[in-house]
Amino acid sequence: MSLPPSSLKERLFAEARALGFTRMGVAHAEPLTVEADRLRAWLAAERHGVMTYMANSLAARVDPTLALDAPAGPGLLPSAVSVIVLAMPYARSSERVGPAPGRVARYARGRDYHNATGSRARTLAKWLRRQGHKSRATCDTMPIVERAWAERAGVGFIGKNCCLIVPGLGSHLVLATVLTSAALEPDAPQPERCGSCTLCLDACPTQAFVAPRELDGRRCISYLTIEESRPAPEPLRASIGDWLFGCDACQDVCPFNRTALPADDTTRPFAPDPRWEAHDAADVLRMDAATFATYAAGSPIQRAGRSGMARNAAIVLGNAGEKRHLPVLREAAERDEDEGVREAARWAVERLSAE
Ligand code: SF4
Numbered sequence: 001m002s003l004p005p006s007s008l009k010e011r012l013f014a015e016a017r018a019l020g021f022t023r024m025g026v027a028h029a030e031p032l033t034v035e036a037d038r039l040r041a042w043l044a045a046e047r048h049g050v051m052t053y054m055a056n057s058l059a060a061r062v063d064p065t066l067a068l069d070a071p072a073g074p075g076l077l078p079s080a081v082s083v084i085v086l087a088m089p090y091a092r093s094s095e096r097v098g099p100a101p102g103r104v105a106r107y108a109r110g111r112d113y114h115n116a117t118g119s120r121a122r123t124l125a126k127w128l129r130r131q132g133h134k135s136r137a138t139c140d141t142m143p144i145v146e147r148a149w150a151e152r153a154g155v156g157f158i159g160k161n162c163c164l165i166v167p168g169l170g171s172h173l174v175l176a177t178v179l180t181s182a183a184l185e186p187d188a189p190q191p192e193r194c195g196s197c198t199l200c201l202d203a204c205p206t207q208a209f210v211a212p213r214e215l216d217g218r219r220c221i222s223y224l225t226i227e228e229s230r231p232a233p234e235p236l237r238a239s240i241g242d243w244l245f246g247c248d249a250c251q252d253v254c255p256f257n258r259t260a261l262p263a264d265d266t267t268r269p270f271a272p273d274p275r276w277e278a279h280d281a282a283d284v285l286r287m288d289a290a291t292f293a294t295y296a297a298g299s300p301i302q303r304a305g306r307s308g309m310a311r312n313a314a315i316v317l318g319n320a321g322e323k324r325h326l327p328v329l330r331e332a333a334e335r336d337e338d339e340g341v342r343e344a345a346r347w348a349v350e351r352l353s354a355e
């Protein structure tokens with residue numbers, strides 16, 4: 001026999017807490033009309049750069065009940081009535097991990113969140129199925145605007161830095177969603193609480209914010225170091241600083257991230273991996289495909305690939321301003337198999353030689 005909606009939601013949240021989720025919320029599954037207009041305008045301005053998948057999946061992105069491909073194709077969950085949003089904080093205990101130069105964004109310092117958080121969301125979806133409800137879980141694996149759903153579900157609010165901020169937890173969070181046919185009572189959205197603060201907008205090294213809550217992805221270091229296959233445009237390279245993969249600058253300055261995280265933070269799967277202590281940007285630039293595969297195993301940095309990370313490493317070394325890196329850069333400029341890496345290394349050599 002199915003549980004009544006109120007006790008189902010209570011039991012569901014208890015299950016989610018037991019799985020390690022710290023905040024949960026529910027929204028009614030319906031088309032995201034306001035968000036759809038914003039997303040369309042953002043795409044029309046080409047702020048998504050090479051992330052064409054954003055445009056290709058727009059229809060499904062703004063309506064979780066729509067089919068992904070053809071009308072007869074598989075939907076995200078055509079019978080979805082509720083969207084459950086789950087948040088799990090990742091470790092932010094240390095300012096820097098690993099020898100300088102070279103810094104990896106905090107979310108990527110532990111196990112890949114697609115597995116670490118996604119497997120827990122899938123367990124919750126299975127639990128719902130055992131209660132007689134259809135369900136489908138995703139953690140950045142389906143076209144869902146997770147932050148928009150998190151805001152609707154009252155989990156937090158979207159700050160001027162475009163991140164989901166959960167008062168009391170901050171924004172260093174991984175989000176997962178479970179779509180379900182269960183009719184759960186929706187939670188009330190939270191108001192935006194940035195007020196007159198502009199710390200994140202001012203802190204962005206590449207001036208990627210066009211306006212509060214509006215990011216030009218093409219200027220963002222996360223995009224330039226992860227999504228883009230070509231080296232960053234020259235005028236932006238110096239601003240990348242020592243970011244090897246991703247960037248935390250607009251989150252690190254946020255007052256909502258001064259809150260202490262739960263005591264078991266470092267025991268979560270996102271605890272920094274020792275590999276970041278062992279290798280700096282020069283090591284990354286030297287890695288061949290096989291060495292990189294071992295180095296990146298189980299980590300989100302796999303997304304950038306060997307060439308992307310080697311190119312990022314060359315830019316980081318160019319910015320570090322240390323002539324001791326000239327030999328490894330010259331070697332890469334002449335011999336690396338990838339033109340993007342060679343080009344970034346040539347730029348770094350010129351930069352260091354001019355100093
Ligand atoms: S992640 Fe870094 S580059 Fe991107 S918007 Fe934030 S501060 Fe700017």
Ligand code: SF4
Nearest residue numbers: 159160194197200254
């Ligand atoms: S730094 Fe300030 S403006 Fe930016 S998200 Fe945080 S509170 Fe909002």
